[in-house]
Structures are given as structure tokens and as C-alpha cells.
Amino acid sequence: MTVKTDSLLAINGGTPARSRMDPYMAPGGKALDEAEEQAVLDVLRAKRLFRFSGPEEGESKADRFERAFAKSLGAAHALAVTSGTAALICGLQGIGVGPGDEVILPAYTWMASATAVMAVGGIPVIAEIDESLTLDPVDAERKISPHTKAIMPVHMRGAPARMDAILDIAQRRGLRVIEDCAQGNGASFGGRRLGSIGDVGCFSLQFSKIITTGEGGMVATNDQDIWQRAFMFHDVAAFHRLQLEDEAVLWGANFRMSEMPAAIGLVQLGRLQGFVDAARARKEMLLAGIQPSAADRGVTFRDIPDPAGDSGIALAMFLDSPAKARAAAEALNAENIAAGVLYQPDRRDIHVYAHWLPVLTKRSWTEGGGPWRWAKRDICYAPEMCPRSLDILGRAVVLNVDPYMSNTDVEETVDGVTKVLDALA
């Protein structure tokens, strides 16, 4: 690896370490080619846009996508839906979370993890994260009340949550586990693919995820009853397909995936392992290059519960203060390296609970008071309620690891990070 001699930071007028800024990170989106085009054309030509019927008989793309997705996870069932949020809502209905039921979720996750709970009338209970950037099992257990129904680990930035400890708590305390895998597609824990470990797993296929259908989602489960409940909810009242006795049918909404995204998803699913392998290889090279100088400067790295299961799409390091983390991110951006600090009090980012204002203030759509009207005890939220999470996130600088990075991109990134860490030492 060649180390550049120009040690003047780009932010101070030096030459940027990377010749071009990382483009938007969307591996699946970048990969779209004739294969997805053909898949969409096939759907259009068959005039079969709706999964459950069309002018031509034959198997629907959504059916095939679900089967392939379930098989790739090693799960018994998968259900294709319209978004990751829809997957969470259907998954929550699947495990029977309803009005007043509490669900414990981490302080660091996209706000939809919490609003999905609210959408079914449940109460989000926010717990600390630790240096894994995922749910701290000790705080999660501390937050259990007699009204807790489920724990929602969220596999952030491609890496698994502490699933062994979380499953142990759930088993001991009689709770359900719903995995939010929106950012963890392709990753695993203990050799098991994320989304197949808890009672139910929920995926997003939105454009910035590792594989995409533009918008879309998937629910996965090994439990026939959970699948049936999720199916009923996603399809009004199981109008299509499920042959149920009248008294067994529950009402639902409509979160059905249509055929064109399903056709794209089938092609994209075939690309997933390639992206994971490429991201892992690049992350390994980046870490090998950065770690030696980082250690000398007191910079530490994200504690990944099962490094072998990391999908590799992000590299997070911790500096010793929020001010240093901000300075590092700004200097890295000037080097054309896409990096960001995970929490800044003055920059609204709804990946951090402190910015979930409509939740923290219990804002409601109607005068009735939102889901908290069903709360079985006093629930209090405050921006400072998870101080450890804010400290960790405020010191965390994260780099995207794009599977499309070339070896030169990787080498230049190592140069840039080393240069910035040296200057901040």
C-alpha cells in the first residue's frame, strides 16, 4: 500500500486523499442492469401487475421472491410487503403486540422502529445501546415491566445485535423477539442469518439498503401462526389465498407487494452474497490499514458481537470526545471520504431517539392521545434519558464501506483516515 507524502489536510488546503467523493451508497441500486430490466419487462408483457391475479395464469413473482428469500435465510416463511415499516407493523401484528403492550427497542435506530410499534397501539420503551451500536441487553432487561410484550433488537449498519443475550432474556422473561433487519440484510449471528433467529424478522428493501426494490420489505418467520397473522394483516382480512374459517379471520390493511418490485427483488436477491463478500473484503483491508495508527491515538472500533457475521457495509470508530469526532468527520469529508458523526444535538437525524420529537412529546394525530392512552403505567420520555447512547453516538465516526470501492479507493481512504487521525492526535 502506498502512503501519500502530502500530509497537509485537505480542509487546510492540502490535496484530498481521494480523488472523488464516494457516490451515494446504494449497492443494489448501482447494480441495476439488463437483468432487472428484463424481469420488469416480463411482468409488463404478461400484464400481471397484481400478485394474486392477472390475465395470464402462472406463478406470481412475489410468490417466487418470498420462497427464494425464505430459503436464503433458512426460514420457513417469508411475506413480501411494501416497506420495512410495513414489515415491522405486520411482524408486530404477527406476534400479537397490541394497544398498551410495551416493546423495548434501542436508542439508536431509524424512528420507524418506534412508530411501527405505535401504529399497532403499542408503547415504545427506549433502552441504551452499547459499543456494538445495538441494544444493550443489560439495560433492555432493566427496562422490562409487567406490560412488556417484546424486545426489538435492531441490527444497525450491517452488524448483528447481541442475539445470544437477547434470546436468553426473552426466554427467561417470556417475551417475544422481533428483529429489525432493515440494515442487516445478508448478515448473521452464530452462523444463523439475521431475521431467522427471533420470533420474526423484518427487512427493508428501500433504495439505500444493500439490495433494493425501490421501496419494499419482507417479513420472515419459522412460525406458521405468526406468518398467518402477518399475512391476514397485510391483505385486509386474508381476502386472497388463505382458506380460513370465518371465525378465524382477523381484519387487516393492505401492505401487499406488487409484481414489478417482486421481479426486481428476485434478481437483487441473487446479488446479495456478492455485495456482502465484496464489502467484507474491503472492510478487512480498511481495518488492516487504519487500525495500527488508530490504536496509537486512542481511537477504538465498534465492538461487533459476531465479527464473522458482519455484512461489512460500515466501519465505525470512536474518538475520545464529540468535538474530536466532529472535527474528524469534517476533515474526512474534505478528503472526499463520506463519513459522519452518529449524533449531533443540533443536527436533526431520526436515527437517534433524542431527535424523535413526535415520540418524546407523545404527539398524537387526534385529541385522544395516541397509543399512550392505552399505557398501563406512566411512560416518560426525555431527550437525555439514554445518556450512554448519546455519549457513544456523539463520539462515533462512521464510514460507508461500499462494495463498489476499488482497491485504489480503499488505499486512498486508508491514507486519508491516517492523515486525519495523525493531525487530530
Ligand SMILES: Cc1ncc(COP(=O)(O)O)c(C=O)c1O
Ligand atoms: C433500522 C431501520 N428500521 C426500519 C426502517 C424502515 O424501512 P422503510 O424505510 O423501508 O420503511 C429503516 C429504513 O431506513 C431502518 O433503517
